[in-house]
Amino acid sequence: MLFRGDASGECLAKRIHGRQLTMPPAQGEYPLGTSQIRTGTFTLMTQLTPARAMTAPALPDHAPVFLAPRGTTRPWYDLSTVDPMSLTYDDVLLAPQPQTEVESRRRVDTSVPFGPWRLDLPVVTAPMDTIVGDDMLALFEELGGCTFWPRCDDPVAVAVAHRVRFGPGVRCAYSIGLGDRPESTIELARALADAGVRMILIDIAHGGQARLVRTLGALQSHPDLAEVVFVTGNIATASQARSYLEPEPVAAYVRVGVGSGGLCTTRLIAGTGVGQLSAIFDVAGTGLPVIADGGVRHPGDVAKALAAGSQVVMIGSLLAGTDETPGEVIDDGHGPRKFVRGQASFSYMIDNQIAVDKHRAPEGEAGFVPVKGSARTILTQVSGGLRSAMSYTGAANLAEFRRRAVFTLVSNATLFENQPHIFRR
Structure with missing residues (x-):
């Protein structure tokens, strides 16, 4: 699971390579502050940089999207607010889509x-x-x-x-x-x-x-x-x-x-x-x-x-x-x-x-x-x-x-x- 909402739905928990990072909502303004990255044996406090505090960029038409809880999806840029994230082909699959009109390959x-x-x-x-x-x-x-x-x-x-x-x-x-x-x-x-x-x-x-x-x-x-x-x-x-x-x-x-x-x-x-x-x-x-x-x-x-x-x-x-x-x-x-x-x-x-x-x-x-x-x-x-x-x-x-x-x-x-x-x- 990549995203997990808290009880209030006001923040997202991201799990990246076994590390959990709690952040504000991915869309809109990213306020400056500190975030805790738990690495198993210690907690690393990191300051969000001004670059990360800027408004999320506009998404191009072909922006890749990922499955999120409750059947929703989120664009790749919502997942990329943490630099350590780095995915390979083996990290993903393409999800089959419903009600498709293509009857034959x-x-x-x-x-x-x-x-x-x-x-x-x-x-x-x-x-x-x-x-x-x-x-x-x-x-x-x-x-x-x-x-x-x-x-x-x-x-x-x-x-x-x-x-x-x-x-x-x-x-x-x-x-x-x-x-x-x-x-x-x-x-x-x-x-x-x-x-x-x-x-x-x-x-x-x-x-x-x-x-x-x-x-x-x-x-x-x-x-x-x-x-x-x-x-x-x-x-x-x-x-x-x-x-x-x-x-x-x-x-x-x-x-x-x-x-x-x-x-x-x-x-x-x-x-x-x-x-x-x-x-x-x-x-x-x-x-x-x-x-x-x-x-x-x-x-x-x-x-x-x-x-x-x-x-x-x-x-x-x-x-x-x-x-x-x-x-x-x-x-x-x-x-x-x-x-x-x-x-x-x-x-x-x-x-x-x-x-x-x-x-x-x-x-x-x-x-x-x-x-x-x-x-x-x-x-x-x-x-x-x-x-x-x-x-x-x-x-x-x-x-x-x-x-x-x-x-x-x-x-x-x-x-x-x-x-x-x-x-x-």
């Missing part, structure tokens, strides 16, 4: 506008060199997704080759780094635009850098880049998102997710990150279009990410070991396997001559995973799961899905119940 529309394209499947690849290659690009072209090509020595040559093989309308974004000088980044972006590229990803780990925002502003205002859609990231908070919106927007889409990837160790090495679902809620609430990046372990996680407000969902490790990933299959007595690595792993850093010293530590892992067969099977499960979630919610399209979705928090026992537990007794 075949009748829902999963398509979404994405930059210069319209995607039939709102899923894009992570820009990982052991996940993305020409075979994966071809599959995503066929199924209506979008490919993010990883950083490479000559992205212009790669883009030209793709236009020859797949045609000028190929749905592929190309990744570049943030150069030492904005001029060098602009020069590379112009070369990609001349090659027909319609979407460019500025691929760096910490999207909160001021120089990234400045560089994006220069890119957006350049007359030769007017037809290019820029994607940036990664970020995980609303305050980071607002830096891309004020005083004017400088990015069309932002990747949201810090430390949630299946091969990422940022939270262990740097101690930094935000639960992926909370990050999506917070950034989407600013109005900045979100690409949910990381944390997807099951097809249902894609549905949760889209319901939470993301425009599309980026997947990488979910595709590891599939036939379409680059690399050879090896069998050293442990079964057929394929190599996979994170873009911040020691393996990637060595291969790309990135120094590992006291200033930089690897924040990713590398290793071998069992061969899974075709990625088509996984993407079919993702598509079918999304359609099923939309039908449970009564949503005919993704815009309705975001408006109608209601989340419910789950217990540890529910996590066990979520599994096909007859085989786990």
